[in-house]
Amino acid sequence: QVQLVESGGGLVQAGGSLRLSCVVSGRTFGNYAMGWFRQASGKEREFVAAISRSGGFTYYADSVKGRFIISRDNAKNTMYLQMNSLKPEDTAVYLCAARRGGSPFEINDYDSWGQGTQVTVSS
Secondary structure (H helix, E strand, C coil), X not given: CCEEEEECCEEEECCCCEEEEEEEECCCHHHCEXXXXXXXXXXXXXXXXXXXXXXXXXXXXXXXXXXXXXXXXXXXCEEEEEECXXXXXXXXXXXXXXXXXXXXXXXXXXXXXXXXXXXXXXX
């Protein structure tokens, strides 16, 4: 397994931007496909975005498509989530996750998880 640590969350006004980072250690980062999920208070964890091992393929939830950009730097063992045009409904704990196989959209296919970083968007 790998260890994942998120950072970059905070409080931002609607329409603003944040960039989340996820630093991975413990194994070869390039061997893992990665994803971002979020969990709002009282709600189920949901898929946000995912990226393939090389970064050549990306996937987004419809709710964030066109506003969020997922990327990775394998030389820095880091994945990013650039969040633009933020809305109050984006408020949640954002978690990064790593998987060796399976579907980018399936939460149960992810083997390792970070602790999460809080994103709060005020109206």
